[in-house]
Amino acid sequence: MxxxxxxxxxxxxxxxxxxxxxxxxxxxxxxxVFLIVLLPRSAxxxxxxxxxxxxxxxxxxxxxxxxxxxxxxxxxPFVLGIALLAxxxxxxxxLFLSMLTKSTLCLATMxxxxxxxxxxxxxxxxxxxxxxxxxxTTLALMHRYLFVLVEEMERMQRARRSRTFVAGRTSxxxxxxxxxxxxxxxxxxxxxxxxxxxxxxxWKA
Amino acid sequence: xxVPDGFLDARTLAATAGLAAVGLGLALREVRRNLPPRRVPxxxxxxxxxxxxxxxxxxxxxxxxxHLIGAALAAVLLGPAAAIVAMTAVxxxxxxxxxxxxxxxxxxxxxxxxVIAPLVAHGVYRGVRSIAGEGQQATLLATGFAAWCxxxxxxxxxxxxxxxxxxxxxxxxxAAMGSVHMLIGLGEAVITMLIVAVVMRARPELITPAVPTxxxxxxxAVAYGAALAISxxxxxxxxxxxxxxxxxxxxxxxxxxxxxxxxxxxxxPDYTLVPLAGASPWLATVLxxxxxxxxxxxxAWFVARVLAAPVHPTARR
Numbered sequence: 446m447x448x449x450x451x452x453x454x455x456x457x458x459x460x461x462x463x464x465x466x467x468x469x470x471x472x473x474x475x476x477x478v479f480l481i482v483l484l485p486r487s488a489x490x491x492x493x494x495x496x497x498x499x500x501x502x503x504x505x506x507x508x509x510x511x512x513x514x515x516x517x518x519x520x521x522p523f524v525l526g527i528a529l530l531a532x533x534x535x536x537x538x539x540l541f542l543s544m545l546t547k548s549t550l551c552l553a554t555m556x557x558x559x560x561x562x563x564x565x566x567x568x569x570x571x572x573x574x575x576x577x578x579x580x581x582t583t584l585a586l587m588h589r590y591l592f593v594l595v596e597e598m599e600r601m602q603r604a605r606r607s608r609t610f611v612a613g614r615t616s617x618x619x620x621x622x623x624x625x626x627x628x629x630x631x632x633x634x635x636x637x638x639x640x641x642x643x644x645x646x647x648w649k650a
Numbered sequence: 651x652x653v654p655d656g657f658l659d660a661r662t663l664a665a666t667a668g669l670a671a672v673g674l675g676l677a678l679r680e681v682r683r684n685l686p687p688r689r690v691p692x693x694x695x696x697x698x699x700x701x702x703x704x705x706x707x708x709x710x711x712x713x714x715x716x717h718l719i720g721a722a723l724a725a726v727l728l729g730p731a732a733a734i735v736a737m738t739a740v741x742x743x744x745x746x747x748x749x750x751x752x753x754x755x756x757x758x759x760x761x762x763x764x765v766i767a768p769l770v771a772h773g774v775y776r777g778v779r780s781i782a783g784e785g786q787q788a789t790l791l792a793t794g795f796a797a798w799c800x801x802x803x804x805x806x807x808x809x810x811x812x813x814x815x816x817x818x819x820x821x822x823x824x825a826a827m828g829s830v831h832m833l834i835g836l837g838e839a840v841i842t843m844l845i846v847a848v849v850m851r852a853r854p855e856l857i858t859p860a861v862p863t864x865x866x867x868x869x870x871a872v873a874y875g876a877a878l879a880i881s882x883x884x885x886x887x888x889x890x891x892x893x894x895x896x897x898x899x900x901x902x903x904x905x906x907x908x909x910x911x912x913x914x915x916x917x918x919p920d921y922t923l924v925p926l927a928g929a930s931p932w933l934a935t936v937l938x939x940x941x942x943x944x945x946x947x948x949x950a951w952f953v954a955r956v957l958a959a960p961v962h963p964t965a966r967r
Contacts, residue, residue, distance in 0.1 A: 452746060454749075459722075463918060473718075474753075478655055478753045478754055479753075479754055480753070482655055482656055482660075482752075482754045504825050504959045516748075516749065523654060524654050527657055527817070530812065530822065530823065530826060531817050531818060533818065533819070533822050534818060534819055534822070536816075544656050544817065546656075547655065547656030548655055548656035548657065551654065551655030552655070555745070555749035555753060556749045559748070559749060564746065564747045567746055572962075576762075579678050579681060579690070579743075580674075580678065580735065580739065581739065582691050582694060583694040583736065583739045584697075584742060586695060586697075586698070587694045587697040587701070587739050587743055588747075590694070591698045591702070593698075593906075594698045594699055595702045598703075598706070614709050615709070616710055617707075617709050618841070619824070622841060622844030622845045622848055623844075623848055624706065625848045626844075626846075629699055629703075629727065629845070629850045630849060630853050631695060632698070633853070634693075634696075635820075636692035636694060636696075637688075640690070641696065643691060643933065
């Protein structure tokens with residue numbers, strides 16, 4: 446399923462890349478992104494070397510290349526949209542090309558990281574490098590309930606679709622808003638239950 | 651509106667990261683001090699909710715569809731500090747898990763969408779409510795206008811960052827992002843109002859508690875304050891947009907510009923391609939902005955009126 450593939454970028458594997466500690470991978474990926482961003486605009490050979498390196502690592506990880514490519518293509522329109530603005534500038538063509546290359550390489554780097562590293566492992570790294578506890582708790586809860594809420598939302602939409610025959614634009618907006626509104630009500634009720642469960646297990650704010 | 655990696659220059663990255671860190675830090679402190687522990691898990695779940703709600707499609711025309719941004723919705727449903735934390739979590743997860751939005755540009759994205767947008771939304775929401783008063787219609791009107799203003803604020807700040815990095819000329823960036831997001835903001839306003847109307851009908855206590863209604867004299871003070879703020883904006887906005895050109899001028903005079911332009915083959919003057927640089931670009935910008943705000947307010951007022959009708963035919967729950 447495309448949707449499942451999109452919602453969970455991590456593909457389990459047993460390669461050396463998968464087994465590296467998450468902290469090292471995060472550091473390497475962020476370092477690589479910073480390097481790409483700070484490189485001069487016409488460092489074409491360095492860009493090519495980085496691209497070759499990324500492909501080599503993906504092959505070594507036996508990553509799901511097709512999934513990664515789909516992900517890259519899905520994110521590319523946003524990059525193109527901003528890069529196109531540079532074409533409006535006089536002499537913007539080299540600027541356009543270098544920004545497009547930079548952004549694509551950065552995207553590929555991050556996609557490779559997420560394809561070979563569990564988000565929960567990244568969270569553990571954030572916790573260890575002393576990102577404020579409240580923010581990490583929020584991220585952890587968000588990650589835990591993301592799929593629960595998305596599925597709940599899809600159940601509500603399915604129920605709605607099976608009962609609604611005419612779908613004009615106005616009713617589509619109303620229906621989507623109805624789903625979102627109800628989802629928030631259910632979310633806040635769920636949050637109450639989660640709070641009680643957390644307290645029962647000894648959680649303190 | 652997520653800025654990917656590779657577009658902003660080092661100076662802009664550092665400045666936006668610093669501002670975002672300060673905004674997030676203050677919000678975290680405020681949440682830790684003043685939010686009851688009972689509400690803390692709701693921030694995480696609300697972040698997941700915003701993410702899920704962003705996946706809902708709102709068909710626009712000819713097969714295209716828009717989706718929610720959610721900053722104003724979060725501000726109305728959670729209050730400003732919790733909204734900043736929740737929206738930051740959304741952006742962090744999108745960047746770290748889906749490569750959506752850059753890592754180096756994280757500061758800029760957090761500043762635009764998780765700090766500026768909820769803060770502007772909250773300010774406008776409080777402001778409109780304190781003048782328009784209690785009641786469903788007033789709440790919805792405030793929500794809609796807040797959503798529009800927050801979208802515009804985030805878009806303009808994003809445009810300013812792109813322009814400051816030299817990706818786009820200032821005039822092009824502000825005109826392009828501003829005009830597109832005037833429309834996107836209208837969509838955001840209507841979606842946010844529709845959702846808040848549903849929540850308000852089902853669980854009215856979930857909406858951010860009403861501000862105590864102000865006495866009439868205070869109301870007048872707020873109205874004057876708003877008028878002053880708007881006129882300041884009108885006066886300062888063109889100044890802000892002409893300032894960087896001023897900097898460019900200085901750079902040119904002192905010879906920095908030849909260094910900066912060396913990599914570009916055809917250094918035409920910037921302003922030949924700026925669409926708003928007609929006879930009086932200031933007036934054009936100001937008029938466009940004021941007209942957009944007026945239209946947004948009218949749309950929000952109209953939708954609020956429709957939604958706040960006592961018995962709604964399609965609302966069954």
